Amino acid sequence: MNSIPLGVLVVDDETRQRRGLAAMVRDLRPEYEVWEAKNGKDALTISLSKPIQIVFTDIQMPIMNGLEYLQQLRTSGQHETKVILVTVYQEFSYAQQAVRYGANDYLVKPVQSQQLIEVIQHMEKIIVEEQEALIGNQTALNQIEQSMPAFVEHLFSKCVTDKLQPNEKILLKSHFGWRGVGEVLALGASAAHPEDIHMWDSQLRNTVVEILRPWASSVVFPLESRKDHVVAVVNWKDRAESKEAKSALQAGLKKLEQQQAISIWFAWGQSFDFDEMQINQSHEKAVGLISMRFYTPHIRCLNLVVSDDERPVQEMSAHEQRAFFKFIESAISNGEPDQLLGQVKNFIGQMTQGYPAPEALKAKLVHLLLVSLQRLNIGWSEEVYSRFSERLNKAVEGATYLRNLEDGVATWLKELILELHSGSKGEPIMNKCKEFLDAHLHEDLSLEIVARSFHYNASYFSILFKNYFGLSFTEYMVKLRMQKAQHLLLHTDAKVAEISRQVGYKDIKYFFKVFKKNVMHTPEEFRRKFK
Structure with missing residues (x-):
């Protein structure tokens, strides 16, 4: 085994014995830093102020003997320091007592070089193993620390759905130590392109925490059982100021909507006492209110427009x-x-x-x-x-x-x-529709616009269209535009931006995204590869 640089302390009141042993250590391990002390008191001072890993100490010394030094060293918390007693045969009973106090080994005077090297190698092996274990433990602790937010979110997710076990409830309460009044906030968001909404999830969660920080502690997390909203568990510092906090939150979320072109809606559940941990009832109320967005999609805060009392469906006679x-x-x-x-x-x-x-x-x-x-x-x-x-x-x-x-x-x-009434004649209309789409591909077409052009209700026209073409209107338009774009890329020298406009995409970035998704190449790559 290769030696590692360590700090060594040699303790003995006899100068010749002390210096002789220290010299032997330096000869065997030149890379070691070696200190000397003439009694246990001096040794304790050095042990507590210097990076000492191994101590060779005599037992019989004035002021403070070796056993007293060992006891005080361990009492001070220095349990990792390796202590080797250097004794004579007459003191062997003391050596046995010292082992009970935490000594790691002993040597018999006069110390021989072979004995010393064997003890040093043994201590080195122990120290290396302990360091490796410490690194492993630290790695595990780091992993636990990194996973703690996810674990806490997992516990809260179980809590709001009333699936928390008693021991988990104790763990959650002890982790946060929250007291007093709390409320659950349910939030949802939507974007023009639904596939992009995950980009704003983290920002939305952070925004809620930061806005509420002056008035409350809060944790915001997604539910494991539902993906249509996130949940905030809020612990008010002063319930009397919660109205001010809610107004600030509504203003902050409105600002976020304007900045990111997303729609946000939310609802508060009823207040609850953290001592009772009635989080699930508050969550159920918030979710019940947020579901009312079904009727009022333009409203941000559902608490403002919907009664707390759930009403049944109106029965017909x-x-x-x-x-x-x-x-x-x-x-x-x-x-x-x-x-x-x-x-x-x-x-x-x-x-x-x-x-x-x-x-x-x-x-x-x-x-x-x-x-x-x-x-x-x-x-x-x-x-x-x-x-x-x-x-x-x-x-x-x-x-x-x-x-x-x-x-x-x-x-x-x-x-x-x-x-x-499957005898309806849709084929002539759909043939004319195809000609119309080919001629107006550069325009911003929608199903409603095309349906009106042929004097059809949009929903009914959609049925005819899907039955004839086998694709929805949106799917067919993407297919048609991609075919036209590929033709222009291969048979003209028009710039990509011009081609984008010719096939009905004003936003060239969005054209790039759709083209790459459907053709598996960017427009430039497609032109270079196939022209």
């Missing part, structure tokens, strides 16, 4: 249900989508009075529409009926807002009518 079923059956059978959609919209409006829970509203609506479908008695196979049932469930469950719900039901009903 038996007479109203019969009239509704009869109307829907008549409209579907006769192929009257516009009349039908207006009635369904009015019907949904009646059901949403008082802002019932969105999920309850959706479940009720699906039930009534499927009952209507069954009552049609149109002789569909189980497969076709199941397909339309699944489409309805998907359209309704996926509706983020009331407007989406109305549009989703409208689309489903039009698909239903299209299936029942």
